[in-house]
Amino acid sequence: MAGIFASRLFLISLVVIAVAATLPLYVSGYVLGLLTVAYYFGVFAMAWDLLFGFAGEVNFGPTFLIGVGAYTAGILNNLYGWSVYICIVLGALASVVAGFVLALPALRVRGPYFGLTTLVAVLMLQNFVVVFAGLTGGEIGLTIPDVITIDANANYWIALGFMTISAAILYGLSQSPLGLVLQASGQDSVQAGALGFNIVKHKLFAFVVSAFFSGLSGAMLVFYFGTASVGTVVDVAVGVNVIVAAVLGGRRTVLGAALGAIFLIVAGEFLRPTGELATFIVSFVALLVVLFFPGGFLGAALSREARQ
Amino acid sequence: MLAFQILIDGFAVSALYALGATGFTLIFGVSGVLNLSHGAIMVLAAVAAWAAASMLHIDTYAGALIGIAVALVAAFATYFAVVQPIQKSRRIPNEEKEIFVLTGTLLWGIMIQELIAYFFTNNAKTVLPIVEGVADVLGVRTPRNEIFTAVVCCLVIALLWILVNRTRTGKAVLAASMNPRGVTLLGLELTNIYVVVWAIYGVLAGIAGVLLGMFLGVSSYSVGPLTASAFSIVVLGGLGSVSGSLIAAFVVGYLETITAYLISPAYRTIPALLLLVVVMYVRPQGLLGRR
Numbered sequence: 001m002a003g004i005f006a007s008r009l010f011l012i013s014l015v016v017i018a019v020a021a022t023l024p025l026y027v028s029g030y031v032l033g034l035l036t037v038a039y040y041f042g043v044f045a046m047a048w049d050l051l052f053g054f055a056g057e058v059n060f061g062p063t064f065l066i067g068v069g070a071y072t073a074g075i076l077n078n079l080y081g082w083s084v085y086i087c088i089v090l091g092a093l094a095s096v097v098a099g100f101v102l103a104l105p106a107l108r109v110r111g112p113y114f115g116l117t118t119l120v121a122v123l124m125l126q127n128f129v130v131v132f133a134g135l136t137g138g139e140i141g142l143t144i145p146d147v148i149t150i151d152a153n154a155n156y157w158i159a160l161g162f163m164t165i166s167a168a169i170l171y172g173l174s175q176s177p178l179g180l181v182l183q184a185s186g187q188d189s190v191q192a193g194a195l196g197f198n199i200v201k202h203k204l205f206a207f208v209v210s211a212f213f214s215g216l217s218g219a220m221l222v223f224y225f226g227t228a229s230v231g232t233v234v235d236v237a238v239g240v241n242v243i244v245a246a247v248l249g250g251r252r253t254v255l256g257a258a259l260g261a262i263f264l265i266v267a268g269e270f271l272r273p274t275g276e277l278a279t280f281i282v283s284f285v286a287l288l289v290v291l292f293f294p295g296g297f298l299g300a301a302l303s304r305e306a307r308q
Numbered sequence: 309m310l311a312f313q314i315l316i317d318g319f320a321v322s323a324l325y326a327l328g329a330t331g332f333t334l335i336f337g338v339s340g341v342l343n344l345s346h347g348a349i350m351v352l353a354a355v356a357a358w359a360a361a362s363m364l365h366i367d368t369y370a371g372a373l374i375g376i377a378v379a380l381v382a383a384f385a386t387y388f389a390v391v392q393p394i395q396k397s398r399r400i401p402n403e404e405k406e407i408f409v410l411t412g413t414l415l416w417g418i419m420i421q422e423l424i425a426y427f428f429t430n431n432a433k434t435v436l437p438i439v440e441g442v443a444d445v446l447g448v449r450t451p452r453n454e455i456f457t458a459v460v461c462c463l464v465i466a467l468l469w470i471l472v473n474r475t476r477t478g479k480a481v482l483a484a485s486m487n488p489r490g491v492t493l494l495g496l497e498l499t500n501i502y503v504v505v506w507a508i509y510g511v512l513a514g515i516a517g518v519l520l521g522m523f524l525g526v527s528s529y530s531v532g533p534l535t536a537s538a539f540s541i542v543v544l545g546g547l548g549s550v551s552g553s554l555i556a557a558f559v560v561g562y563l564e565t566i567t568a569y570l571i572s573p574a575y576r577t578i579p580a581l582l583l584l585v586v587v588m589y590v591r592p593q594g595l596l597g598r599r
Contacts, residue, residue: 058407113592116543120584127578236532240414247411280422287415290408291393294400
């Protein structure tokens with residue numbers, strides 16, 4: 001049963017990705033730009049879902065990991081002019097280190113306290129960026145000399161490819177024995193520990209993986225934008241959007257998080273004619289989903305699948 | 309001279325922080341809900357008071373009362389439209405209710421914020437103060453409004469203390485925060501207690517919001533920072549501990565004022581955040597928190 005579903009999911013994903021890959025042939029550059037951002041955003045949401053949906057840890061500070069990756073890559077490129085790819089890799093590594101430093105003490109505390117620690121980390125990073133304005137560009141933002149490429153189609157394909165690979169790795173991880181241990185420790189850490197699994201080590205691993213993908217995606221995003229600013233990669237509001245995307249798409253599904261992220265960004269765009277009410281409407285729809293379909297988009301689809 | 313100035317300004321700011329954070333921590337202590345629409349409700353109260361005074365041309369007292377009433381309605385709406393449906397939902401597993409309440413109240417707060425921005429623009433609004441002019445305190449020229457703010461905050465907190473510790477309703481609230489099941493076994497309806505707590509919260513957030521609107525002014529941009537500052541004060545003091553958050557409010561208020569006067573207003577929030585980080589690492593349950 002699980003095998004059939006897995007293969008069906010695989011086929012559906014394959015079709016969706018194939019269709020998405022042909023989009024540059026018939027949609028405008030504007031739409032492509034929008035989707036490019038949405039794909040990077042999708043990786044943020046999936047990385048967050050691995051931590052929340054599976055390890056059961058509420059990370060209120062996804063933008064801490066994203067921001068460290070993004071700013072490290074941006075600053076290195078700005079100061080030393082190193083190649084974009086080296087900067088992206090170093091940004092992702094910096095994010096892993098930051099995630100490790102944050103997670104090691106934070107994982108000692110449970111429940112809401114973990115979430116609070118991660119939230120404080122974001123506020124610290126935000127202040128750091130503003131105070132060291134000489135290095136980071138402060139509130140105006142950091143100008144980055146290099147970009148990955150200026151070709152809209154290429155940017156789109158890179159983002160799509162990156163999201164697909166990240167999704168495959170994160171989804172594979174979540175379905176692996178490791179993912180099951182994570183899920184067990186998220187739901188009942190005492191019992192999982194009694195079965196002989198090292199809970200802290202597993203959660204730390206989940207945090208590091210989450211940090212790696214967040215940082216990598218953040219670094220790639222700034223090289224797409226050509227600028228890094230608090231408002232785009234660090235602000236608590238960005239983190240909130242990541243969380244909303246994951247819950248909206250369906251937590252504990254990984255792939256749903258990407259769907260939620262794409263929905264959030266595309267819906268925001270469709271509602272642009274409504275002007276200032278756009279954010280209101282998106283929040284309202286998200287609240288309705290949270291209240292009435294707590295499983296999210298993919299959660300609802302999966303439970304229907306399971307019933308049949 | 310400067311010392312007195314810091315002492316006075318710091319006291320007013322701290323008292324305002326304390327009032328804002330008290331309701332927030334009370335709800336968490338009693339029902340385990342972290343209400344992330346807190347900042348939105350405070351701003352809503354201030355904007356309502358501002359709109360009532362400037363558009364309906366009524367006097368400032370009536371305007372302030374309208375602001376508090378609006379906050380009360382908003383608090384009930386938060387509880388009945390967002391928090392209670394999530395808590396009663398059978399489709400959300402119990403261990404995940406916390407994150408759903410957080411997400412739900414957050415979205416709710418954003419909705420309020422956007423509506424304020426839509427109807428009243430993003431511009432900063434200052435509510436006309438109830439008392440005007442300046443007074444001389446310890447040789448420091450202090451706006452009377454600042455003294456008024458500090459006095460009202462202290463009075464309201466004292467009233468709250470009496471309400472919680474000396475009345476039957478308050479004792480029920482206190483009992484619910486210690487052992488909800490025990491309270492239901494005594495025949496008290498838990499939902500009624502929650503409604504009382506949300507009512508107290510609405511009034512507190514309303515007063516704090518209106519005073520903030522008079523003292524510093526608000527705009528729809530202040531929603532996030534207000535929630536964040538209540539959050540960090542409550543964390544510092546210990547989640548759910550009212551006295552802890554009172555102490556924390558004064559620590560944060562004075563730290564900010566000292567930094568603003570002696571170093572630079574730009575670095576205002578940093579020492580408090582550093583302290584918060586140290587506390588999170590050394591004593592994660594906060595100053596007076598329970599594990």
